[in-house]
Amino acid sequence: QSALTQPPSASGSPGQSVTISCTGTSSDVGGYNYVSWYQQHPGKAPKLMIYEVSKRPSGVPDRFSGSKSGNTASLTVSGLQAEDEGDYYCSSYAGSKILIFGGGTKLTVL
Amino acid sequence: EVQLLESGGGLVQPGGSLRVSCAASGFAFSSHAMTWVRQAPGKGLEWVSDISGSGGVTYYADSVKGRFTISRDNSKNTLYLQMTSLRAEDTAVYYCAKALTGSRARDYWGQGTLVTVSS
Numbered sequence: 212q213s214a215l216t217q218p219p220s221a222s223g224s225p226g227q228s229v230t231i232s233c234t235g236t237s238s239d240v241g242g243y244n245y246v247s248w249y250q251q252h253p254g255k256a257p258k259l260m261i262y263e264v265s266k267r268p269s270g271v272p273d274r275f276s277g278s279k280s281g282n283t284a285s286l287t288v289s290g291l292q293a294e295d296e297g298d299y300y301c302s303s304y305a306g307s308k309i310l311i312f313g314g315g316t317k318l319t320v321l
Numbered sequence: 322e323v324q325l326l327e328s329g330g331g332l333v334q335p336g337g338s339l340r341v342s343c344a345a346s347g348f349a350f351s352s353h354a355m356t357w358v359r360q361a362p363g364k365g366l367e368w369v370s371d372i373s374g375s376g377g378v379t380y381y382a383d384s385v386k387g388r389f390t391i392s393r394d395n396s397k398n399t400l401y402l403q404m405t406s407l408r409a410e411d412t413a414v415y416y417c418a419k420a421l422t423g424s425r426a427r428d429y430w431g432q433g434t435l436v437t438v439s440s
Binding site: 214227243245247249255256257258259262263265280300302304307308310311312313315 | 356358365366367368371380382414418421424425426427428429430431432433
């Protein structure tokens with residue numbers, strides 16, 4: 212299984228919106244509604260931000276939203292804040308109990 | 322409060338073995354599948370292995386199949402990863418993570434333990 216494709220970087224100014232894409236295939240992203248997004252700050256553990264494409268765990272601000280179209284999933288962060296800066300990883304179920312991750316996107320708040 | 326605490330990482334020579342552990346608390350451990358995910362220095366996340374709540378079903382990434390063994394002791398609320406025939410490319414921070422029931426997401430992660438394979 213190949214890793215999902217994410218842009219290496221994204222940026223936006225405080226208050227703006229930014230969208231990070233995650234492209235896979237019909238065997239993973241396109242085939243299942245099991246896309247998750249994780250935020251990771253330097254030296255810290257990943258934190259679940261979005262699961263099952265668009266669901267937010269308790270405690271995650273509603274500024275974070277997820278969607279999917281075909282083989283591409285997207286994470287949108289609205290009203291950017293300084294604390295949103297970090298690395299973001301998508302993941303998808305890929306059948307046969309396999310989980311795959313994207314290469315990660317470094318989000319910079321300008 | 323859910324807590325996952327990894328331990329057992331360290332420096333090991335190529336070809337060697339190591340077992341890392343993950344002590345869980347704050348939730349019904351035996352009711353949840355658990356996962357190991359690793360992250361090589363400066364790199365992205367890589368799924369390594371899953372185990373069912375009972376421990377009876379396990380899954381592995383191709384990169385570790387035949388070399389790593391995931392297990393759990395539900396009486397001790399502890400998850401394990403036995404690693405053998407270690408290679409330089411296994412060098413990474415190893416995270417344990419709890420599976421979100423009914424989903425493929427992992428909703429809680431430990432802080433990780435660093436495994437370095439080097440001579």
